[in-house]
Amino acid sequence: MAAPAVPDFLYGTAWKEGRTAALTGLALRAGFRGIDTANQRRHYVEAGVGEALVAAYRTGIVTRADIFVQTKFTYQRGQDHRLPYDPAAPVATQVAQSMASSLEHLATDRVDSYVLHGPASGRDWTEDDVDAWAAMVRERDIGHTRWLGVSNVSLRHLVQMEATGAERPTFVQNRCYARFGWDRAVRVFCAERAIVYQGFSLLTANPEVVQHPLVGRLAEREKASPAQIVFAFARAVGMLPLTGTSDPYHMAQDLASRALSLSADEVQAIEALAG
Numbered sequence: 001m002a003a004p005a006v007p008d009f010l011y012g013t014a015w016k017e018g019r020t021a022a023l024t025g026l027a028l029r030a031g032f033r034g035i036d037t038a039n040q041r042r043h044y045v046e047a048g049v050g051e052a053l054v055a056a057y058r059t060g061i062v063t064r065a066d067i068f069v070q071t072k073f074t075y076q077r078g079q080d081h082r083l084p085y086d087p088a089a090p091v092a093t094q095v096a097q098s099m100a101s102s103l104e105h106l107a108t109d110r111v112d113s114y115v116l117h118g119p120a121s122g123r124d125w126t127e128d129d130v131d132a133w134a135a136m137v138r139e140r141d142i143g144h145t146r147w148l149g150v151s152n153v154s155l156r157h158l159v160q161m162e163a164t165g166a167e168r169p170t171f172v173q174n175r176c177y178a179r180f181g182w183d184r185a186v187r188v189f190c191a192e193r194a195i196v197y198q199g200f201s202l203l204t205a206n207p208e209v210v211q212h213p214l215v216g217r218l219a220e221r222e223k224a225s226p227a228q229i230v231f232a233f234a235r236a237v238g239m240l241p242l243t244g245t246s247d248p249y250h251m252a253q254d255l256a257s258r259a260l261s262l263s264a265d266e267v268q269a270i271e272a273l274a275g
Helices: 017-030 046-059 091-105 127-141 155-163 178-192 213-222 226-236 248-259 264-271
Strands: 010-012 034-036 068-073 111-116 145-151 171-175 196-200 239-243
Touching: 017 034, 017 046, 017 248, 046 068, 046 091, 068 091, 091 111, 091 127, 111 127, 111 171, 127 145, 127 155, 145 155, 155 178, 171 178, 178 196, 213 226, 213 264, 226 239, 226 248, 226 264, 239 248
Parallel strands: 010 034, 010 239, 034 068, 068 111, 111 145, 145 171, 171 196, 196 239
Antiparallel strands: none
């Protein structure tokens, strides 16, 4: 199977429940070629993503080689009772069981990115994380994923992870708040190490930016929406953005934001909106 390139926009499939397959299918028809999910039934229906992918392959919308598929291993504390692994098993076994389940859900023999869905502790990179990451590296080495990533991490987590001598992730995925500097410290860490920073909740976490007069003026000038300006900004500062919209019109708008260009001064002004 040919490996797809890393796309410039990801479609996030969290919190869609029974509409997961239909909305993922809409996103693929709209032109998204990167799909983000997780084997965490509490917030995702990974099997619904797989259903949409199979339907898209069957109808010729895309081939598997066209699509970047990203899923995640989630610790038990982030799950509900619908676990994709044996809760009594060691973490390394849970990682392997979760991956096997994901491959079945997604009807594929390999995902493109496998992400640790948040470290075991909100503060430190722990022994569980060391074990989980080593198990994820093994999954990569046997061909079940092309790349690895971590999500919901602080700079402290990343520095501690690096200090263990662990293999560097290809991706870091975080919720990105303007009021916390657009996660600048983590973004700088990533940029210095050629790690791709994936930003999610760029709109829902930042209503004060979406509604800001500066963003409104730029949107008016560009004949665009404020959301499109935010996504253009995110791309300009080096983020790979995610959107989880359920609206087909907004799907098309979000993708169209790729054509927008902001000046360096405008990018700096938006970045300065951080509280």
